Amino acid sequence: MQLRPILSTLRRHKLTATLLTLQVAFTCAIVCNVAFMIANRVQRISVPTGIAENELSVIQSASIEKGGNPLAQHTTDLASLRAIDGVQSAVAVSYSMPLNQDESTHGTCPSKQALDRAMQLNSIKGSGCVEPSVYDGTPGLIGTLGLRLVAGRDFQPDEYVSAGTPAVAIITRALAQHLYPGKQALGQSMYDGDNYIRIVGIVDKLLRPNLRKPGVDGDSMIWPQRPDGSSVLYALRSAPQDRQRVLKAAAATLLKVNPNRLINSHRMQTYMQIRAEYFQRDTTMISLLLASALGLLFVSALGISGLANFWVQQRTRSIGIRRTLGATRGDILRYFQTENFLIVSAGIVLGLLLAVLLNLILMKHYELPRLPLYYLPIGALVLCALGQLAVLSPARRAAVVPPVVATRSV
């Protein structure tokens, strides 16, 4: 294939070719970054929580009685909730569930020395201390949530407290590694400034109610602490198909046991709804990003094929002449394909540079991570393929121009 004639034709259409190149370049730059953002968000929303997500339902009850005995009320409530047909188990927690955004944290140090260091620095950064989320709950929490205990044991009945800090805790594997890197965490005593809390068990995974950074999202601990407030969350475990029915029955049961309470219909959800709510912005963003990436590729393909169409119409006569002079249909087809390849390639080279530049800007203003380099060749391939696809039909039309056209119009 001779490149010379193609290049000299392009030189005669400098401006048009430049515009097309620019369009491909911007598309390439934006699509690479958009694809990367989509990948980031997808990764964010698919984070596992460590609990039996599709078997849990949560209902909030807030007592409006003055005085009263919350602990006794919760026990009565739990007994009647467990009696609902389909409920396998039920526990009460104060307010925290993974990803429900109601969080309480507790500054915790691996030892007293670490705390002193933190006091000296006036910051917990670099002291070895961390700020894990704290989950409380009635006995049976581990089983009801479906947490996987990988070391140690569950709490014993006499370890439960109703107020104040308990003497023992179960922590996540991630927290164990952050508090005691390279050491056996089980049996260690954490220090919070007033109390020592002994680690009696380690669960595989339990996500925080609010995500922060991927590195510390799994830093949670569970306290053997019964909720003693007037507002409480009941977590119910049931078969996935029973969840809606169980929730309705639970609301009715709770109001029957004691009507002096508020049950907010917005806080009566299956766990999957809580999770979807937490990531709702990300799912919106993913669909928007996807739509704009597809839209851009579509518009670019339109531009390429529209222009190719024009050029084919414009050059009908010269195509006829070439055919008369012995060029095969394949030659004509390849001519347009090569021309397209040259323009798109130039666009891609420029586009890849722009993609990296755009990523740098996004990194500065939107805390986006660095674009991994493998996105670039993939983006290049996709655009190349798109260009070839878009030029195929105009090029085919050019290839079927009969040689006789050349003689007709002279």
Add this chain to the structure above:
Amino acid sequence: MLGYYLGMALHSLARNKVLTALMVLAIGLGIGASMTMITVLHVLTDDPLPGRSSQLFTPHLDPLPLNHKQGGDNPDPADNFTWPDAMALLKAQRAARQAAMAGGTLLVRPASAGLRPFKVDGRYATADFFAMFGVPFEHGQGWSAADDAARAHVVVLSGTLDRKLFGNASGIGQAVRLGDHDFRVIGVTADWQPKSMFYADPGAQHYSDADQFFLPLPVAVDLKLSINGHQSSWGKNDDSNNLTGATMTWLQFWVQLDSPAQVQAYRQFLVDYSAQQRALGRFERPPTDAKLYSLMGWLTHENLVPNDVRLQLWLALGFLFVCMVNIAALLLSKFLRRSGEISVRRALGARRRDIFLQLGIESALIGVAGGVLGLVIAQIGLWSVRHRPDDYAQMAQMDMPMLLGTLALAIVASVLAGLLPAWRACRVPPALQLKTL
């Protein structure tokens, strides 16, 4: 002449229907996406109290100790006021009007048997709140500074809550049970929902909430009613969790200043007050840290526009830009293909300017059609924004200026895109083209 050009443009566009449709589609998509996001940004940053906002200011003191370290995600405690500072500024009366306020959620226990108890959001404020913000009343009025001082158990209800509790007869003079106390209704506001709710705590929902009741702030503090928003304390002693303590911020404070001289004087007053507090050993930071934000300046400082919305706007504008480049390329080859026709017109005496105008009108026509399509697409886009559960979602509506802006943007974009091709086409040398005809 213009009519003739219009006819020519329509003829030329009709000759290549598919291509015209593609160009209109491209500009429509770009405009639709951009206008959706520009509208969202517009409603997010709109003036919440037009006509009044230029006189409203919020002072900010910095009572934090020198060694206070601001955690990354935590709210800045200096965004709000401590009780002693708010009361001092209130007593000083240096502004035309001033009020301290905080949000709260209370349980309403309706007297009528048909209604179950429910929770409502409202505001605890001092007397000037209503006059300063220009809250309209349906019945009755707000309370006076004397009521504040006397800790009167009075309440102002929103029209919505009033109707819910008392039906069509207004509840003026009646008692409402809020939390565990009875309050006498002295006023009912007409619907008043500034968007955004600029006077709320920076962490509050600024667009979807509205205050359903107002009651005197000193009463709320006395009765220890529940407070919404951030309560940031930095004291080490037991006093730190006390609402009236000097080491916890939780109040918002707004003042009305009518002239630039008053603004200047109030700014100086804040610095003087900080210096005085520093001399007393309460403040540790330089007195010049005291700030006075205008209403719009405060909204900018709070940065109510979510990052995602900004990103979406840039994405939409990038999309529009690619669409414009695309249209420019298509128009260019379209115009150049008509070199012959253009050359004939040039040879018959048309000036370059005439050719330019003719081609410009053709691109503007594409812009008009694209703008109309863009409007439709933007309405669909806004409809989908309204279905997001975000705080601001319900406000995503286009007003008249935005509608006209959409059309204008579409025409400007397509004329811009047509500029280069038209310029190139009217520079075609006629003689060369005519020879090959």
